[in-house]
Structure formats: C-alpha cells, structure tokens
Amino acid sequence: MADIIPVIDLEKISEQLECKKLRDACERWGCFRIINHSIPLSLMAEMKMVIEALHDLPIDIKKNNKDAIPGSGYLAPSAFNPLLQSFGLYDMGSSQAMHDFCSQLNATPYQRQIMETYGKAIHDVAVKIGQKIAESLGIFDADFKDWPCQYRINKYSFTSESIGSLGASVHTDSGFLTILQDDENVGGLEVMDNSGAFVSVPPFRGTLLANLGDIGRVWSNGRFCNVKHHVRCKEATTRYSIATFMLGPRKGNIEAPKELVDHDHPRLYQSFTYGEYRALRVSINKAGDKYLHAGEVLELLRLV
Numbered sequence: 001m002a003d004i005i006p007v008i009d010l011e012k013i014s015e016q017l018e019c020k021k022l023r024d025a026c027e028r029w030g031c032f033r034i035i036n037h038s039i040p041l042s043l044m045a046e047m048k049m050v051i052e053a054l055h056d057l058p059i060d061i062k063k064n065n066k067d068a069i070p071g072s073g074y075l076a077p078s079a080f081n082p083l084l085q086s087f088g089l090y091d092m093g094s095s096q097a098m099h100d101f102c103s104q105l106n107a108t109p110y111q112r113q114i115m116e117t118y119g120k121a122i123h124d125v126a127v128k129i130g131q132k133i134a135e136s137l138g139i140f141d142a143d144f145k146d147w148p149c150q151y152r153i154n155k156y157s158f159t160s161e162s163i164g165s166l167g168a169s170v171h172t173d174s175g176f177l178t179i180l181q182d183d184e185n186v187g188g189l190e191v192m193d194n195s196g197a198f199v200s201v202p203p204f205r206g207t208l209l210a211n212l213g214d215i216g217r218v219w220s221n222g223r224f225c226n227v228k229h230h231v232r233c234k235e236a237t238t239r240y241s242i243a244t245f246m247l248g249p250r251k252g253n254i255e256a257p258k259e260l261v262d263h264d265h266p267r268l269y270q271s272f273t274y275g276e277y278r279a280l281r282v283s284i285n286k287a288g289d290k291y292l293h294a295g296e297v298l299e300l301l302r303l304v
Contacts, residue, residue, distance in 0.1 A: 004199050005029055005191065008210075010125070011036040013132050022129075023136035030212040030225030031191050033204065034129070034179075039121045041206050044181055047118040050111045051240055054087060055155040057105060062087070064104040068097065069275070070282045072150060083158060083167040083233060089151040092119045092244070115151075119244075122208075123149055126179050126246045129210060133177075137220065139257050147176065149246050156188070156231060156239040167239070168231040172295035173213030174278065175247040180209040186239040192228040214298045215248045215274065221256035222268045226295050248274030270301045277301075 006025035012018040025032040055062075065074035065087050072090040077083065089101045098119070102112045127144045134142035156167040167188060182189060184205040190198040191211075201209065217226040231239075248254050253271040261267050281297045 004193075005201060006032040008032045008034055008129075009036050010034055010038065010128070013128070019132060019136050022132055026133060026136070026212055026216070026220070026224040028194060028225065029191070030216075030227030031201075031229070032210050033201075034125070034208040034210055035206075037125050037208055039118075039125065039208075043114070043118055043121065044206070046114045047181070047242060048183075048240060050107075050114050051087075051153045051155075051242060053111065054105055054107070054153065055085070055240070061105060065101065066104065068100075070278055077157075081166075081168055083156050083162055083165070084231075085155050085157075087151070087153040089115075089153075091148045092151050093123055093149060118242075119149075119151070122179055122181075122244045123246075125208065126177055126244060129179075130177055130246060133216075133224075137223070137260060139259055142257070144176075144246065146250050147246050147248060148250055149244050150175075152243040152245065154239075154241045154243065156186075156233070156241075158186075158188075158233040158235065158237055158239060160236040162233045163236065165233050166230050167233050169293075170228055170230045171293040172226045172228055172298075173211055173245060174215065174281065174294040175213045175245040175274075176215040176219060177246045178211040178213060179244045179246075180211065181242040182209055183239045183241055186235065186237055188231045188234055188239055189241075190230055190232055194225075198230070213245070214277070214294050215254055217295075217298065218254055218269045218301075219256055221260040221265055223260070226298070228293075228295065248277075266304050268302060268304050269298070270303060272301065 008022055062074050067073040068090040072088040075086050077085050091097045130144035182203050184203050187202050189201040193199050211227050212224045214226045216224050253273055255271040284292055
C-alpha cells in the first residue's frame with residue numbers, strides 16, 4: 001500500500017509496537033489509515049448505496065433534515081463550500097434520533113437497518129481506537145462508550161470547471177476523533193503535514209481514515225495534532241464520503257486527564273463542555289466578517 005500517512009492495523013492494536021505507531025501518528029500527523037477494522041466490505045458498500053439514494057432525494061425532502069444541535073442537519077451548497085452538500089445525524093446511537101432522521105428523509109426500513117448496523121460497527125471502531133489512544137499515553141481507565149457520535153454524509157458535485165478548486169475548505173474537525181469512510185474510487189482528501197504542506201490521501205478500498213480533532217488536542221493537553229485538511233476537486237465526477245465524529249463527553253467538561261498535566265506540561269486549555277465549544281464557534285462565525293475554522297476558535301481558549 002503506497003501511503004504517506006501512517007497505517008494502523010486494528011488486529012495488532014494491542015501489540016506494543018502498533019500502540020507506539022498509533023501514538024506517533026496522533027502526535028506527528030493527527031491522522032492515520034485503519035486496516036483490518038472488521039467492518040464487512042459488503043456493509044460499507046451497502047451504506048454507500050444508501051447515502052447515494054438519500055442524496056438523490058428532492059431538495060424539499062432533504063431540507064427536512066433539521067439541526068438537533070447547530071450544524072447537525074442538512075447543509076446545502078454555499079458560497080463557502082459551493083461543491084458540497086451533506087446530511088447530518090447527531091447522536092446516531094440513539095434510536096429516537098435515528099427514527100427522526102429516517103422520518104425526515106422518508107428512509108425505507110432497509111435503509112434504516114443499514115444505517116443502524118453500520119453506525120454500531122463504526123462506533124465500536126471509534127471507541128476501540130479512542131481507548132487505545134488513551135493507553136498509548138498511559139491512561140487505562142478512559143471510557144469513550146457514552147460519547148455521542150454524529151454522522152455527516154457528504155456529496156461533492158465536481159465539474160470540469162471546478163478541477164483544482166476546493167470542495168471543502170481548510171478546516172479542523174471540532175470533535176475528539178473522526179472515522180471516515182472515503183470514496184473508494186474518487187480521491188481529493190489532502191491533509192497538512194508538520195511542515196505546513198498539504199499531502200494527498202489516496203483512496204484505498206476497504207480501509208478507513210481517522211482524524212484527530214480539536215477535542216483530541218485539548219484532551220491530550222496539546223500532545224496530539226488536530227490535523228488541518230481539505231478536499232480538492234481532481235476530476236469531474238461525484239464523490240461521496242461518510243464521516244462519523246466522536247464528539248466529546250455527554251456529561252461533564254472536556255479537559256486533559258491529570259496524568260497529562262505536570263510542572264513541565266501545564267494545562268494548555270480552559271475547561272469547557274462540547275456544547276459550549278460548539279456554541280462559541282457558531283456565535284463567532286455569525287458575528288464576524290471572517291469565517292474561523294474550529295482550530296482557530298480553539299486557540300481563543302488557550303491558557304498558556
């Protein structure tokens with residue numbers, strides 16, 4: 001596999017060497033590719049067919065996908081991201097949230113079954129990776145099972161005129177960890193390396209991609225990279241991706257565990273809830289004349 005970013009084998013994740021590779025990937029890149037994750041290729045293919053069908057719905061039905069929290073509903077193409085539209089489902093593990101999402105979009109029982117099955121499988125992967133990330137830092141009591149996850153189901157409508165332009169602008173993810181099922185046929189994702197250059201992340205069938213977000217940086221007390229990334233149009237075609245965001249604790253504040261704070265590593269960020277952070281991002285971007293991506297907002301909460 002010709003890859004620049006690190007590759008993590010989930011079947012070997014308990015081995016010392018693989019755990020060290022995971023920590024290095026989080027510190028140096030803030031992203032890595034996941035192989036041997038145990039999610040069946042058939043389920044991944046069925047999930048892609050479901051999201052293609054949902055994106056084929058009339059616009060009036062798409063708009064029924066309303067926000068449960070800011071930014072969690074349908075996003076139409078905009079001046080900021082003119083080639084992108086997406087659906088959102090906050091707290092995808094909740095039966096009521098899944099019911100509401102499916103009702104809004106008139107999803108069939110089969111489509112709901114696939115989304116629920118896929119959601120459980122991808123949540124289990126996110127929890128396992130989160131726990132192994134914590135263990136790589138010597139923290140063995142971290143529990144991510146109750147952290148809510150959000151779907152963001154994306155469609156990029158690339159044209160010959162848009163080749164070379166950005167389908168999704170430069171940003172960091174706001175949550176702790178993102179698990180991405182990228183389009184296995186269409187590339188475009190690029191991540192920033194530690195020199196500040198963007199490098200291409202090519203598609204590889206059957207693999208998943210993981211990104212560390214802002215909450216991951218706060219939780220690690222600045223040890224982990226909240227990777228900047230964007231999507232660039234490289235060919236005139238349609239590109240789909242399914243992002244699952246593990247956001248933050250359902251209850252309580254986000255802050256680095258005590259094991260990661262000492263005289264040489266003072267606490268870098270204020271303590272806050274994920275809801276407070278999300279509200280801060282929304283309020284700043286509504287009030288200002290310049291859009292700030294998540295990582296830039298995070299810097300407003302630095303203590304040191």
